[in-house]
Amino acid sequence: MESLGDTLWDVVISGTGLQQSLLALALSRSGKKILHIDPNEFYGGSEAAFSLQDAKSWVTHASNGSCGLVKSASIALPEDATGLSPSRAYSLALAPQLIHARSAILSQLVSSRAYRQVEFLAVGSFFIFSPSRDSAEASGLTRIPSTREEVFSTTAISAKEKRLLMKFLKFVLDHESSPHLETWQEHADSPLVDFLQKEFKMGGELQTYIITLTLSLDGQINTRDGLAVIRRHLSSMGVYGPGFAAIYPKWGGLSEIAQVSCRAGAVGGAVYMLGTGIETMEIAEDEVELHLTSGDNIKTRMLVRADDSPSGQTGVGRLVAVVGSPLTSLFEATVEGAPRPAVALIAFPAGSLSTAAGEESAYPVYLSVHSSETGECPVGQSVLYLTTLATGNVTGILERALDAFIHATSDSQAPQVLYRLQYEQLPGADTARAEGPIFTFPAPSPSLSFDDSVLEPVQEAWKKVMGEAAAEAEYMVFEDREGAMDDDVYE
Structure with a gap:
C-alpha cells in the first residue's frame, strides 16, 4: 500500500473548521490529491458541536492552551440538579449562528448538492428583555415586530x-x-x-x-x-416559508455543514486523518514539506490552514446552559401556516443587567434559545446560548442574564439549570493571507448570524489550488452524483 509520504499532494488542508471544510467541498469533484488533517479528534474546529463527554475533554484541552482561540473554559454541574440525560443526547454548538434565507452559503449548498444532507429549521421571533423598574413590576420579554x-x-x-x-x-x-x-x-x-x-x-x-x-x-x-x-x-422573510427570515442547521449548526462538506470531500477521494497535526514544516519555492504528529513526512504543492493567533482585541464571552424545560411559549408560530420555530433570539440591551456588585452591562447580551427540535438536547429540555463582548465582568453579566431570563419566563416554578459550559472566544486575524504555497484563513467570526464574507477566502483558496483550471470550472456547481435522490424542495 502506498504511504502518505509517497504521494505529492496537491493540497493539504489543516483543520476541519467551516472554511477548510467548505474548501474540501469545493474541491470534491476536482480530481486533486487532497489530504485533510486535523489535530483534534473531532470535526468542526471552532464550529464544532459536542456531546457532554466531548465538551469535558475539550475544556481540558482548552485549559492547557491547545484549543487555539479559546480561554477560561469551564463546566459547572449544580449539585441539586437532576434530569441530565446521557452524554450523547446532547450536541452543544460552539458557533450557533443563524443563517438568513438570502445568504450566499445556502445558494452554494444548493448548487453543490450538499443541501440534501442538511436539515434546516426555522428561527422564530426576536425578543427584547425589559427589566423591572420597581419591585412591584416583573421583568419580561417583548417580541420585536419586523x-x-x-x-x-x-x-x-x-x-x-x-x-x-x-x-x-x-x-x-x-x-x-x-x-x-x-x-x-x-x-x-x-x-x-x-x-x-x-x-x-x-x-x-x-x-x-x-x-x-x-x-x-x-x-x-x-x-x-x-x-x-x-x-x-x-x-x-418568507423565502422558505411564512413567518421566518432565518434558518438553523439541525444537530449542531455550522458543525453539521462542516461535517457534510468533509463527507463530500471524502467521497471525492480526499484522505482524512483526525488527531493529526503539523509538527514542523519546510517551505521550498513550489512545495511544502511537512512532518506530521503521526510520524509521517509528506510533501504538498499547497498548504491551507487557519489562523489561531490571538490579535489582542476584545473577545466574546459565551455561556451554554441546558435547562429542564421545553420553554414552549418561545417557539410559537406567529403567522398562519408557518412552521413551528426551533430557535428564538432574546436581546438584553446594554445597561439592562447588573452583577451582584452593581456593575452594569456595557454591551448587549444575546441569548439564542434552542428547542429539542434542533437535536441539541432531549425532549423536554432546551439549550441556551448566551453571548456578549468579554469585559472584565463578563462572567457575572452572563450569569445575571441567564438568571434574568429564567425568571422572566417562569409563571410559577423556574426551570432548573442542569448544565453550564462557559468560555471566552479570542479574536484572531480578520483577513486571509497568501504567502507562497501557504494560504491562511482568517479566524472564525464571533457573529451571531452567518456573514457571507466568510465565503470569499474559501473561493480564493480554491482558485489557488485549482490554478489555471479554475478558469474552466464553475465554483461550487455540481451535478448530482449517480444514485442521488431527486429533491426539488430548494430548487
Whole structure:
C-alpha cells in the first residue's frame, strides 16, 4: 500500500473548521490529491458541536492552551440538579449562528448538492428583555415586530411609534435607491442609532428594537452596515416559508455543514486523518514539506490552514446552559401556516443587567434559545446560548442574564439549570493571507448570524489550488452524483 509520504499532494488542508471544510467541498469533484488533517479528534474546529463527554475533554484541552482561540473554559454541574440525560443526547454548538434565507452559503449548498444532507429549521421571533423598574413590576420579554403584519398587531408600542417603524422598514427595503441613498450616505460611517434619531426621530425603545435586529455585539454598528443587515433580514422573510427570515442547521449548526462538506470531500477521494497535526514544516519555492504528529513526512504543492493567533482585541464571552424545560411559549408560530420555530433570539440591551456588585452591562447580551427540535438536547429540555463582548465582568453579566431570563419566563416554578459550559472566544486575524504555497484563513467570526464574507477566502483558496483550471470550472456547481435522490424542495 502506498504511504502518505509517497504521494505529492496537491493540497493539504489543516483543520476541519467551516472554511477548510467548505474548501474540501469545493474541491470534491476536482480530481486533486487532497489530504485533510486535523489535530483534534473531532470535526468542526471552532464550529464544532459536542456531546457532554466531548465538551469535558475539550475544556481540558482548552485549559492547557491547545484549543487555539479559546480561554477560561469551564463546566459547572449544580449539585441539586437532576434530569441530565446521557452524554450523547446532547450536541452543544460552539458557533450557533443563524443563517438568513438570502445568504450566499445556502445558494452554494444548493448548487453543490450538499443541501440534501442538511436539515434546516426555522428561527422564530426576536425578543427584547425589559427589566423591572420597581419591585412591584416583573421583568419580561417583548417580541420585536419586523413585518408589516407584526407592526400593526403589536400592543407593545404606540400608534405613533408604529408609524415611525413602518416608515423605517419601507425605507430600508429601498435604501440603495434614490432618494433614500442620498438620505443616509452622509451618515454611512456614523452609528446607526444616531441616524435613527436624526432622520426618523426614533426614541430609545425603537432604536433598541432596530439595533437588536442587526445582532451587533457592541450595539454601535454603523449606518451603512446596519441598513444592509436589516434589509437582509426583511428580504429574507418568507423565502422558505411564512413567518421566518432565518434558518438553523439541525444537530449542531455550522458543525453539521462542516461535517457534510468533509463527507463530500471524502467521497471525492480526499484522505482524512483526525488527531493529526503539523509538527514542523519546510517551505521550498513550489512545495511544502511537512512532518506530521503521526510520524509521517509528506510533501504538498499547497498548504491551507487557519489562523489561531490571538490579535489582542476584545473577545466574546459565551455561556451554554441546558435547562429542564421545553420553554414552549418561545417557539410559537406567529403567522398562519408557518412552521413551528426551533430557535428564538432574546436581546438584553446594554445597561439592562447588573452583577451582584452593581456593575452594569456595557454591551448587549444575546441569548439564542434552542428547542429539542434542533437535536441539541432531549425532549423536554432546551439549550441556551448566551453571548456578549468579554469585559472584565463578563462572567457575572452572563450569569445575571441567564438568571434574568429564567425568571422572566417562569409563571410559577423556574426551570432548573442542569448544565453550564462557559468560555471566552479570542479574536484572531480578520483577513486571509497568501504567502507562497501557504494560504491562511482568517479566524472564525464571533457573529451571531452567518456573514457571507466568510465565503470569499474559501473561493480564493480554491482558485489557488485549482490554478489555471479554475478558469474552466464553475465554483461550487455540481451535478448530482449517480444514485442521488431527486429533491426539488430548494430548487
